[in-house]
Amino acid sequence: MLNARALAHSEKVKLLAKTKNRPEWHNARLASALALNTTMRGCEIKNLRWQDVDLLTRVFSVRKSKTEAGERTIPINAAAFEAIRELRERARIFNGTAPEHYVFPACEHERIDPTRPMKSWRSAWRQITKAAGIPGLRLHDLRHHAITELAE
Secondary structure (H helix, E strand, O other): OOOOOOOOHHHHHHHHHHHOOOHHHHHHHHHHHHHHHHOOOHHHHHOOEHHHEEOOOOEEEEOOOOOHHHOEEEEOOHHHHHHHHHHHHHHHHOOOOOOOOEOOEEEEOOEEEEEEEOOOOHHHHHHHHHHOOOOOOOHHHHHHHHHHHHHO
């Protein structure tokens, strides 16, 4: 885990507060909420489809991961549920709630395509971390932070 880090509590609070500041940071905010509350990798979040979200039993199914051990079922806690609820409401607006649709759909030239996954939230993430005074923090670091919190 090269350069992995967990956030100080004050950094986490500041980061979450800053993510709410601008509408164009919406996807990065919701992705960070999932990373902080599920231990999912960024690629797992981007590839999440509605068929992988069970709102009744409150679990995510990670079907494709970096490693075999990465294929797993993850409980949805209250913060992750709130993020998914918000994503679901947004998906309803553009008819993007079919099981095969992506939770984070591609958007190019202001056209949302739920049949393809979002490629990146890198620009928004850099702006958020700069605004929070934590430049260099990677979204992947939130996974490490979540794992650290669970271990503690």
